[in-house]
Amino acid sequence: MVSTENFPSIQLSTGGAIPLLAYGLGTANFKSGSTDVDKSIIADTKTAILAGFTHLDGAENYGNEEELGIAIKESGVLRSKLFVTTKVYRSISSPKTALAVSLKKLDIEYVDLYLIHAPFWDEQEKGISIEKAWQEMEELHGKGLAKAIGVSNFGISEFERIAKIAKIQPAINQIEYNAYLQSPELMEYHHRHGIATAAYGPLIPITKGTPGPLDTIIEELAKKYSKTPTQILLRWAIETGVVAITTSSKEWRMKEALGVGEFKLDESDVEDIRKAGSKKHMRIFWTKNYRD
Numbered sequence: 001m002v003s004t005e006n007f008p009s010i011q012l013s014t015g016g017a018i019p020l021l022a023y024g025l026g027t028a029n030f031k032s033g034s035t036d037v038d039k040s041i042i043a044d045t046k047t048a049i050l051a052g053f054t055h056l057d058g059a060e061n062y063g064n065e066e067e068l069g070i071a072i073k074e075s076g077v078l079r080s081k082l083f084v085t086t087k088v089y090r091s092i093s094s095p096k097t098a099l100a101v102s103l104k105k106l107d108i109e110y111v112d113l114y115l116i117h118a119p120f121w122d123e124q125e126k127g128i129s130i131e132k133a134w135q136e137m138e139e140l141h142g143k144g145l146a147k148a149i150g151v152s153n154f155g156i157s158e159f160e161r162i163a164k165i166a167k168i169q170p171a172i173n174q175i176e177y178n179a180y181l182q183s184p185e186l187m188e189y190h191h192r193h194g195i196a197t198a199a200y201g202p203l204i205p206i207t208k209g210t211p212g213p214l215d216t217i218i219e220e221l222a223k224k225y226s227k228t229p230t231q232i233l234l235r236w237a238i239e240t241g242v243v244a245i246t247t248s249s250k251e252w253r254m255k256e257a258l259g260v261g262e263f264k265l266d267e268s269d270v271e272d273i274r275k276a277g278s279k280k281h282m283r284i285f286w287t288k289n290y291r292d
């Protein structure tokens, strides 16, 4: 088993250390509609934990928090060895109620990280605001129900709204991030304000972005390091100081991803990927909300 137990982590400003590689349940294992427990989601997630993933990325919206909780229990891995993230979106009018429901479904006492999933809703119409939601997130952190609190899909304007009322700044922003979507201004804001970054879609340059300006360099670096294009791209995200959130229902892909803990990229190669990637701009998720 390749363990990420000793996988590099980064300290979060609101508490805890977040492993730089995570297994996500929001794409390959996304569950829409059915309320029946999906045994294949339990099996995939348990396989990921037993393969060595210790950071699990869930959400209310993914419809599979119960499966995640069962996989955690059945894996036999100590809760204290795992970093569990979940998010609130559809129940944003009351994160306190939403987290109580999530904790019951996950069958755990606390989450390591709780995120506002996205700021994209008609706030006025629904009588909600990210400011009010954030104040409830701070209360949940104060009660120890969320060891760290953060956001996802926030931009600088949303951060500036939160900054006006926050007692605790968001510890992290989970965003679509890869060499084709580097968001330099937002990343600079993160660095300046001590906000960590987690990347979803880190493999988009090879899963959805080919043919593209990265193709040649990724192949060349895969040969140079005797690694796969997947491992090169995941390592690139991590070398830029970003948590990489990936997924697969195949055990060999899970182990492939976990292999990023076994090598480092030369700084010059990190920069070459950054330069080549900046020649193309590509966003896959939440496109109706972003004005790229």
Ligand SMILES: NC(=O)C1=CN([C@@H]2O[C@H](COP(=O)(O)OP(=O)(O)OC[C@H]3O[C@@H](n4cnc5c(N)ncnc54)[C@H](O)[C@@H]3O)[C@@H](O)[C@H]2O)C=CC1
Pocket (backbone or CB within 6 Å): 023, 024, 025, 026, 027, 028, 029, 057, 058, 117, 118, 152, 153, 174, 175, 199, 200, 201, 202, 203, 204, 206, 207, 229, 230, 245, 246, 247, 248, 249, 253, 285
């Ligand atoms: N906060 C948010 O709004 C969002 C969060 N997420 C989170 O991020 C997680 C990961 O997102 P993804 O886009 O799935 O991550 P990703 O970009 O790492 O893609 C993973 C997919 O790529 C496949 N793959 C791996 N190597 C490949 C290769 N060489 N060729 C072709 N396919 C390959 C895997 O089998 C898997 O299906 C989600 O499960 C979810 O937890 C995802 C989207 C939005």
Ligand SMILES: O=CCc1c[nH]c2ccccc12
Pocket (backbone or CB within 6 Å): 026, 027, 030, 059, 285, 286
């Ligand atoms: O966390 C979000 C995961 C997700 C899966 N599909 C879509 C489509 C649009 C936005 C987010 C997502």
